[in-house]
Amino acid sequence: MSRLDLSRYFLPIAPKLAAVEVELQRVLRSDVAVAEKLAAHVRGGQQGKRLRPALVLLGSRFCGVDSDLETRFGAIFELIHTATLVHDDIIDHAKLRRGKPTVNTLWGNTLTVLFGDLLYIHAMSSAIQGRDWRLMEILAEVTTRMIEGELIQNDVLFSLETSRKDYFDIQERKTALLFGGCTESAAVMAKRGAADCEALRSYGLEIGRAFQLTDDLLDYTATSEQLGKPAFSDLREGKLTLPMLNLFERVPEKVRPIVERIWANGEAEPVSSSDEAELRDLLATHDALQETRTLAHKSSSAASELIRGLEGDSETKALLLDIPEALLERTK
Numbered sequence: 001m002s003r004l005d006l007s008r009y010f011l012p013i014a015p016k017l018a019a020v021e022v023e024l025q026r027v028l029r030s031d032v033a034v035a036e037k038l039a040a041h042v043r044g045g046q047q048g049k050r051l052r053p054a055l056v057l058l059g060s061r062f063c064g065v066d067s068d069l070e071t072r073f074g075a076i077f078e079l080i081h082t083a084t085l086v087h088d089d090i091i092d093h094a095k096l097r098r099g100k101p102t103v104n105t106l107w108g109n110t111l112t113v114l115f116g117d118l119l120y121i122h123a124m125s126s127a128i129q130g131r132d133w134r135l136m137e138i139l140a141e142v143t144t145r146m147i148e149g150e151l152i153q154n155d156v157l158f159s160l161e162t163s164r165k166d167y168f169d170i171q172e173r174k175t176a177l178l179f180g181g182c183t184e185s186a187a188v189m190a191k192r193g194a195a196d197c198e199a200l201r202s203y204g205l206e207i208g209r210a211f212q213l214t215d216d217l218l219d220y221t222a223t224s225e226q227l228g229k230p231a232f233s234d235l236r237e238g239k240l241t242l243p244m245l246n247l248f249e250r251v252p253e254k255v256r257p258i259v260e261r262i263w264a265n266g267e268a269e270p271v272s273s274s275d276e277a278e279l280r281d282l283l284a285t286h287d288a289l290q291e292t293r294t295l296a297h298k299s300s301s302a303a304s305e306l307i308r309g310l311e312g313d314s315e316t317k318a319l320l321l322d323i324p325e326a327l328l329e330r331t332k
Helices: 007-027 033-043 051-063 068-091 103-129 133-155 164-189 194-221 242-250 252-265 273-285 290-308 314-328
Strands: none
Touching (some): 007 051, 007 068, 051 164, 051 194, 051 314, 068 103, 068 164, 133 164, 164 194, 194 314, 252 273
C-alpha cells in the first residue's frame, strides 16, 4: 500500500468507531465561548487515522469485550493523542496540521497551551467516570511518560550532542507507550490475566516502535508531496532521529556543516536543493537508513509473534497479525 489505509482492518469495528466519533464530538463541545471556538476548529479538521482508538476496539473485540467502556476509552486515548499534537504544534512552530492552520497559528501559544491542557483534563474526567482504577493507572502512567518524552526532546532540540539513548527514550515515551496503553486497556477491560495483559501491552509497544521508526525513515526517504509537508521536517525542527544519528557516527565531518547550515537558516526556511541532494547522497552512500528499517521490521515481527501466542477471536486475531506489517508499507 502507498499510504496508511487501514479501512479493511477497521471494517469489523466500524459501528464502534462511529460511536467513538460521537463521544469525541460530545466531549469537545463547550459552553465557554473561547473553548468552543478552539474545539470547533479541532472538530472541523480532517480526521486522523484513528489508529489508537481502533487498537482499543480491536483489542477489545479480540478479548471478547462488548460494552460502552471500550468506546469511552477509545475516545479517551484519542483525546490524549490530540492534546499532545496541539502542544507539539506549539513546540514545533507548526503552521499546518492535516492541511489546516494549527490552533497556535490562529489563536497564539497561550490559548493553545490551555486548550491542550483542557483536552487532557477531559480525558481524565471521562476515565474517572469509567470507574476502573487499573485503567486510570494506565492512563496516568502513559500521560506522565509522554510529558517526560516531550521534556527530553525539547532539552536536546538543535543539539549535536543528542545521543541514541535520548532518541530511544523519546520514541518510547512519546509514541510506543501510548500504543501499549491502548492494547493493554483492552485486556484489562476483558479481565484477562496478568500474562495476557502484559502480552497485549507489549504488542502495542512494538507497534508504536515500528510506527515511529517508519515515520523517522519516511522523513528522509519520502517526497514532500507524499508526506504532505517539506522533506527533512524533523531535521529542520531541530530533531536528530536515528537516520541522522547514524550518519553522524559515520561521517561527522561531512554532515555537521550541512546540519549547522540548515539550523542557522531557521525552521521556516526549506532545506536548499543542494543540501537536500547532498544529504540524500550521504545517507545512501553510508547506508545510514538501514538500521532504522531493520529495527522497524524487527518490532513489526515481534508484535505479530506476541498476538500469535494469545487466545482470542480468530477473525480479529488475523487482523491484529496483519496490522504491524501494514504499518511498515505506508509512505505517509
